[in-house]
Amino acid sequence: MTIVRAVRLADLDQLWELLEHATYGLTTLQINKDQLSERVEHSHFAFNRKTEKPTGEPYVFVM
Structure with missing residues (x-):
């Protein structure tokens, strides 16, 4: 099984x-x-941001 998750700063x-x-x-x-x-940090903040509508947030995933 492959697990995909949001990137973490620790990664x-x-x-x-x-x-x-x-x-x-x-x-x-x-x-x-x-x-x-910078890309990892932006993704981390995008995942933790409360939003009603997507506005181009930079999401990074890892397996």
């Missing part, structure tokens, strides 16, 4: 390690630790 180091070893196929993630950190 950042593991995501970075994955990107360092990825050769292709992860084109939606930047190979820049600052940008990756």
